[in-house]
Amino acid sequence: MQAAADGVVVGAMVGLAALGLTLVWAVERFPNIAQGDTLTLAAYLTFGLSVGAQLPIVPAAVLAVGGTTLAVQAAYQTAFRPLRTSPRVTLLVASIGVALVIRAIVSLVWGTRLQSYDLPVRRAISLGLFHVSLVDIVILVTVLGLVGAVYWILYRSRAGIEMRAVADVPDLARVTGIDTRRVLRFTWLLSGFVTAVAGVLLGAKIGLTPLLGWNLLLAAFAATVLGSVGHPLGAIAGGFVLGLAMELSTVFISPTFKEAIAFVILAAVLLFRPRGLLAGR
Amino acid sequence: MAVLEAHHVVAGYGDSVVLDGVSVSVEETELVAVIGPNGAGKSTLLKSIVGLVPPRSGSVTYHGTELTRLTTERIVRMGLSYVPQVENVFPSLTVRENLELMLPAQTPRPERQRHLEDTLRLFPVLTSRLPMSASVLSGGERQMLALARGLMNRPGLLLLDEPTAAVAPIVVDEILRKVEEIRGSGVPVLLVEQNARRALAMSDRGYILESGRNALSGPARELLDDPEVGRLYLGLRTPGSDRAPRSS
Amino acid sequence: MAPYLASLLLFGGIYAMLALGLNLQWGHTGLVNLGFVAFFALGAYSAALLTLNGVPLLVAAVIAVVIAGLVAYPLGRLTLRLQDDYLAIVTFGFAEVVRILLLNTRWVGGADGLTGIPQLFGPLAADVRPFIQLGAVLMVVALVLVLARRLTESPYGRVLRAIRDSAEAARSLGKETEGYKVVALVLGSALAGLAGAIYAHYIGYVSPDQFDPSLTFLIFTGIVIGGSSHWGAAVGTLVFIAAMEATRFLGDVGLPISQSDFAQLRLLVIGLLLIVLMQRKREGLWPYRHRERVRVTRDAAA
Ligand SMILES: Nc1ncnc2c1ncn2[C@@H]1O[C@H](COP(=O)(O)OP(=O)(O)OP(=O)(O)O)[C@@H](O)[C@H]1O
Ligand SMILES: [Mg+2]
Numbered sequence: 001m002q003a004a005a006d007g008v009v010v011g012a013m014v015g016l017a018a019l020g021l022t023l024v025w026a027v028e029r030f031p032n033i034a035q036g037d038t039l040t041l042a043a044y045l046t047f048g049l050s051v052g053a054q055l056p057i058v059p060a061a062v063l064a065v066g067g068t069t070l071a072v073q074a075a076y077q078t079a080f081r082p083l084r085t086s087p088r089v090t091l092l093v094a095s096i097g098v099a100l101v102i103r104a105i106v107s108l109v110w111g112t113r114l115q116s117y118d119l120p121v122r123r124a125i126s127l128g129l130f131h132v133s134l135v136d137i138v139i140l141v142t143v144l145g146l147v148g149a150v151y152w153i154l155y156r157s158r159a160g161i162e163m164r165a166v167a168d169v170p171d172l173a174r175v176t177g178i179d180t181r182r183v184l185r186f187t188w189l190l191s192g193f194v195t196a197v198a199g200v201l202l203g204a205k206i207g208l209t210p211l212l213g214w215n216l217l218l219a220a221f222a223a224t225v226l227g228s229v230g231h232p233l234g235a236i237a238g239g240f241v242l243g244l245a246m247e248l249s250t251v252f253i254s255p256t257f258k259e260a261i262a263f264v265i266l267a268a269v270l271l272f273r274p275r276g277l278l279a280g281r
Numbered sequence: 282m283a284v285l286e287a288h289h290v291v292a293g294y295g296d297s298v299v300l301d302g303v304s305v306s307v308e309e310t311e312l313v314a315v316i317g318p319n320g321a322g323k324s325t326l327l328k329s330i331v332g333l334v335p336p337r338s339g340s341v342t343y344h345g346t347e348l349t350r351l352t353t354e355r356i357v358r359m360g361l362s363y364v365p366q367v368e369n370v371f372p373s374l375t376v377r378e379n380l381e382l383m384l385p386a387q388t389p390r391p392e393r394q395r396h397l398e399d400t401l402r403l404f405p406v407l408t409s410r411l412p413m414s415a416s417v418l419s420g421g422e423r424q425m426l427a428l429a430r431g432l433m434n435r436p437g438l439l440l441l442d443e444p445t446a447a448v449a450p451i452v453v454d455e456i457l458r459k460v461e462e463i464r465g466s467g468v469p470v471l472l473v474e475q476n477a478r479r480a481l482a483m484s485d486r487g488y489i490l491e492s493g494r495n496a497l498s499g500p501a502r503e504l505l506d507d508p509e510v511g512r513l514y515l516g517l518r519t520p521g522s523d524r525a526p527r528s529s
Numbered sequence: 530m531a532p533y534l535a536s537l538l539l540f541g542g543i544y545a546m547l548a549l550g551l552n553l554q555w556g557h558t559g560l561v562n563l564g565f566v567a568f569f570a571l572g573a574y575s576a577a578l579l580t581l582n583g584v585p586l587l588v589a590a591v592i593a594v595v596i597a598g599l600v601a602y603p604l605g606r607l608t609l610r611l612q613d614d615y616l617a618i619v620t621f622g623f624a625e626v627v628r629i630l631l632l633n634t635r636w637v638g639g640a641d642g643l644t645g646i647p648q649l650f651g652p653l654a655a656d657v658r659p660f661i662q663l664g665a666v667l668m669v670v671a672l673v674l675v676l677a678r679r680l681t682e683s684p685y686g687r688v689l690r691a692i693r694d695s696a697e698a699a700r701s702l703g704k705e706t707e708g709y710k711v712v713a714l715v716l717g718s719a720l721a722g723l724a725g726a727i728y729a730h731y732i733g734y735v736s737p738d739q740f741d742p743s744l745t746f747l748i749f750t751g752i753v754i755g756g757s758s759h760w761g762a763a764v765g766t767l768v769f770i771a772a773m774e775a776t777r778f779l780g781d782v783g784l785p786i787s788q789s790d791f792a793q794l795r796l797l798v799i800g801l802l803l804i805v806l807m808q809r810k811r812e813g814l815w816p817y818r819h820r821e822r823v824r825v826t827r828d829a830a831a
Contacts, residue, residue, distance in 0.1 A: 025614075029612075029614075030614055031614050031617065031618050033563075033617075033621075078804070079804045079807075082808045083807060083808065086807070087559065088613070088614065089559055089561050089613055089614075089617075090807045091807075092561055092614060092617055093561060093749070093753075093803055093807055094803060094804050094807040094808075096563070096746060096749070096800075096803055097799075097800040097801065097802070097803030097804035097807070098800065098804060099800070100743075100746060100796050100797070100799055100800030100803070101797055101800035101801060101804070102800075103796060103800075104793045104794065104796040104797035104800060105797070107789075107793040107796075108790060108793045108794070108797075112789065158386045161374065161378050161381075161382060162382070162386075164371070164373060164374060164378075165371050165374060165378075165382055167373075168371040168372060168373045168374065169368045169371055169372075171333060171365070171368070172365065172368055172369065172370075172371060173371075174333065174353040174354060174357075175331055175333065175353055175357050175363045175365065176357070176382050176383060176430075177354055177357045177358045177383070177385065177434075178354065178382065179354055180354070217621075218618075218621065218622045218625055221618040221621075221622070222622075225615075225618075230373075254633075256629060256632075256633045257629065257633075259622075259625050259626060259629055260626045260629060260630070262622065263622040263623065263625065263626045266618070266619065266622055267607060267619065267622075270607050270608060270611065270615060270619065271607060274611050274615075295695075
């Protein structure tokens with residue numbers, strides 16, 4: 001039971017990471033390998049601002065989200081935008097470069113040993129069969145709020161509809177008069193923001209190492225593909241499936257094979273339902 | 282002044298030259314057909330007019346304004362509507378979203394509504410489909426949506442690339458009737474068509490492209506009656522013989 | 530000094546083989562195999578396990594090559610009928626799983642790995658052995674180079690590059706492209722397996738930390754610098770790895786930077802290079818040139 005509760009929380013975080021991933025993947029058409037290290041960056045910025053610069057945790061988190069969103073935008077402008085006419089695999093390789101650069105900088109600034117935020121006493125709240133902490137509740141509420149907001153943007157706002165159009169048929173979007181550059185900028189902003197929030201929360205839940213986000217990347221890929229690339233609700237649902245499967249596997253199989261579970265799910269989806277569970281067509 | 286004037290356009294993909302100095306023009310209220318064999322460069326011509334395949338040399342003007350330097354987004358915002366041959370609707374968007382995207386973001390709501398109603402008047406089949414995903418439309422409905430999209434922003438020129446491709450024969454008639462209706466409402470049209478005979482029959486003038494060059498051009502009537510044209514491009518067996526439709 | 534040089538050259542030969550393998554995948558076919566190091570590891574571990582159980586080295590090496598290639602096959606089949614991105618994430622996941630399995634499986638030694646692996650030409654006297662080993666490895670590298678050249682000069686090789694360069698060509702081949710890509714993936718991975726088998730029997734032990742994922746990115750960067758010609762990829766990788774290794778000695782010269790910071794700086798350099806190189810022409814310093822094309826241009830000039 002406790003494993004299931006943990007699974008829901010882990011799933012929420014995998015889902016948020018997948019949400020950031022799925023937006024860029026749908027519009028730019030490549031899986032951003034730097035996604036994991038972006039999570040790491042957000043967590044370390046929070047750590048640096050709260051533990052290092054002695055800011056209270058909430059303003060530290062807000063600043064970290066802003067800083068990470070800007071960093072992602074900078075990465076887009078320098079590493080990805082110049083490749084807009086290149087084959088998509090070159091963007092994928094460039095994103096490996098971005099991942100390594102972020103990881104190296106994080107390690108150089110904050111070192112490689114395990115760290116954690118200095119959170120006020122974490123008292124677990126018991127709910128009968130299992131208990132949750134305040135952090136868990138914050139995570140769940142944030143995730144639900146964020147996916148709701150992203151869903152609204154994609155399906156109700158002009159900017160989001162334009163994003164979906166560019167993701168769908170890029171050339172037709174251009175002859176429709178859509179400013180593709182603005183759409184891409186916006187996509188990276190939105191994805192960067194979601195990823196930054198996910199990273200801050202991840203750091204609150206798990207201890208910080210430079211591989212914090214990288215270790216979540218495989219699960220985020222699997223959740224994205226499971227939920228169909230480009231589908232915000234699918235990403236979150238996929239996240240929950242992954243989180244539950246991975247946490248339950250620690251009980252029934254062994255904690256060491258969590259990632260193997262993510263890999264098996266990814267392979268199974270590609271084999272049987274390559275466009276994911278939500279694909280309409 | 283001509284609405285559209287393309288002059289000696291050279292364009293292609295990568296190292297290959299597909300258009301080797303093509304010229305076409307469209308006057309106010311005209312319906313102009315472009316025909317030619319597969320791979321002649323008809324689609325490429327339309328793409329280079331809207332800047333998707335930027336011309337390497339030559340000029341394209343719209344009401345006297347040079348387009349060759351402008352981005353596609355700018356060109357279509359000037360009032361040229363282009364309906365591609367394939368992928369001409371967004372399948373994962375709803376029909377309403379497909380239509381409304383054609384208007385600039387800042388269009389006020391009442392005006393948007395008026396544009397939508399005007400367009401639906403010409404394409405009533407779409408009214409009940411508005412909330413549906415474009416991916417569930419039938420082939421004919423999809424082409425109607427593509428045409429409707431092209432008209433949504435009340436263009437000053439409509440570029441149509443084989444609007445009857447890949448639809449059932451009875452829908453072909455319906456679509457071509459719509460094209461005539463559109464021209465009747467005063468919008469000039471540049472029509473690329475594979476049904477060469479039908480296209481010429483309804484057009485004012487015609488151009489025949491062959492391997493990226495102008496082969497022949499003139500009033501549509503004259504092209505239709507030209508025995509050489511009939512033999513080479515309209516699939517007639519011999520000049521003056523009974524008119525056998527091309528069996529492709 | 531001479532044995533030390535011989536050992537450097539021998540490692541160079543192993544890296545050259547890895548570079549040739551990855552170059553077949555990325556340089557010639559445009560495939561992103563993020564788990565390349567896992568095939569190197571599979572080759573090393575399978576050959577080591579076999580020889581530790583008395584199988585002759587040559588047989589063990591052949592089996593290791595086959596295993597590395599065979600494992601790549603389903604991964605390719607699974608992903609290459611879909612978009613190319615899926616190969617990248619599946620191989621990434623595969624490498625993680627291999628790493629975790631190696632770390633946690635007792636009969637392959639867990640974190641300690643396997644030791645006491647028989648040496649190449651073990652029976653020979655210790656003072657001639659390094660040179661014989663080196664000679665043998667260089668011969669294998671030369672053979673691999675010749676075969677790789679054969680392959681990429683064949684009509685098959687031309688198809689691979691056409692697939693890489695032009696979506697149009699890929700489309701006109703339709704479903705067949707998948708088969709071509711799978712073969713490139715399998716051959717490149719088998720080559721990594723061969724490199725692994727030689728590696729294990731040269732240094733005599735294998736452990737999971739020798740197969741860190743960053744090795745894949747190191748070689749990737751090397752071949753992207755070098756270009757898709759076989760020599761270019763091999764030389765680019767060797768020079769790049771040598772340069773990265775040389776930074777290890779900078780600490781000894783008295784620069785006030787710790788070893789672990791150097792590791793991070795190396796990572797930073799690899800990352801920056803990948804970003805910058807993708808924006809330059811993809812051909813690298815020595816792009817692959819098809820022999821025929823050279824002849825044609827000469828004819829045209831005449
Ligand atoms: N995206 C592209 N990249 C490379 N070559 C292309 C591309 N699109 C078209 N071509 C080539 O350009 C030439 C002209 O193509 P185009 O589509 O303009 O012909 P078309 O006259 O419209 O033919 P169809 O009647 O089949 O539509 C053809 O040889 C085609 O192979
Ligand atoms: Mg065409």
